[in-house]
Amino acid sequence: MPIIALAAALLISGQATTPPQRATSDLTRDLNSAPPSAVTPPASSSASSTPAQTPARTTTQTLPPIGQSPAAAPRPAPTTSPAQRPAQTPSSSNTQALPPIGQSPAATPRPAPTPSRGITPPATSQLPAASTTTSRPATTxxxxxxxxxxxxxxxxxxxxxxxxxxxxxxxxxxxxxxELPAGLTITPARAGAEANIYRVQRGDQTLLMIYAGPSSQFPIYDGEMVRAGGRASVVVTEGGRRLAMEHLFQRPTAPKEIHVWITSVTGADRDLAERIGQSIDAR
Structure with a gap:
């Protein structure tokens, strides 16, 4: 019986001391869940000694999954003193907000030019339309x-x-x-100061020519030279017969030489020209 009473007394005393421990645990858990407060380091005893060291700030960054680029971590704004901050100027009316990445900025309307004092710009509606073709006065x-x-x-x-x-x-x-047969004519022509040429013709065809002057060009044809009756003749053989093609007469007075030759005729005209040449004789 005394043992039971002792155990009951210990149990009761243990229950009486337990609540304070539970309250301490709850208070510790609440303190740990609260955000950390700024701790002001104690001032150093010696001012000339090494400056106070501040605990390093631990930055925990979550690494992205493999294959993705890490997101840009925002940089803390630098803390500057009021004296180092530049004076802020009022924002200009032309400040334009930048568009999102991937979009082109909208066209910024240009402000209308401000006319100077004393000059009134002409109204746009009163100006004549410009013509692309400049008309120039026609000048003749x-x-x-x-x-x-x-x-x-x-x-x-x-x-x-x-x-x-x-x-x-x-x-x-x-x-x-x-001896000139009927139908033939003799036409004279000048051959020099003291020479003349005569043509024996039948119409427009010349059968025989006669030179009367100081010096002739005898002989013209190649053949046998024959001298008879006071003249020299050139005889050729054609078709088994002999033809006198040209004759030369020499005189003591002018004209000193008379030269007769047959032209290039054939057939009956050649025979007729050869007979007329044979009939010529110097006077």
Whole structure:
């Protein structure tokens, strides 16, 4: 019985001392959950000694997951004294807030120019519309006309009339004799100061030519030279027959030489020209 009473007394005394411990635990837990208060370090006894060291501020930063870039940590604003802070100027009316990242800034309207005193800007509505095409007064400038000299037309010399064919009286006065068949004519032409050339023609075709002057160009053809009857002749053989192609007569007086030759004719005209040449004789 005394043992039971002692145990009961101890139990009662233990319950009486327990409440103070519970109250201390609750107070400690409340103090730990409260934010830390600023602790003012005690002043150092010696001012000239090493400055007071402040406890290092522990910054805890949560690392981002692997593969993502860490977010930029905000930097604390620097603490400056009132004397070091620059004087704040009133914000300008042109200050523009920056747009969010990725958007282009809006166009800033330009302020209208303030006209100077005493000058009134003209109203825009009264100004004439500008024209892109500048009209210029048409100027008509007469181009100077070049005065060209009149072309000088060379006056051709008067045409020499074609010599007329000799009549019977003129043929009889020639320095040579000739048997001229009907239908043929003799036309004279000048060959020099003292020389003349005569053409024996049938129409426009020349069959025979006669030179009367101081010096001829005998012989013209290549052939056999034959001298007979006071003249020298050049004879050629054509088709088994002999033809006298040219003749030369020499005289003691002017004209000193008479040269007769057949032109380039063929066939019957060649035979006719050869017969007329054979009929010529110096007077």
């Amino acid at each position: 400038t007469a181009a100077p006309q070049a005065t060209m000299p009149a072309p000088v037309t060379a006056t051709p010399p008067p045409a020499t009339p074609a010599p007329a064919a000799l009549n019977a009286a003129a043929i009889a006065a020639l320095p040579f004799r000739i």
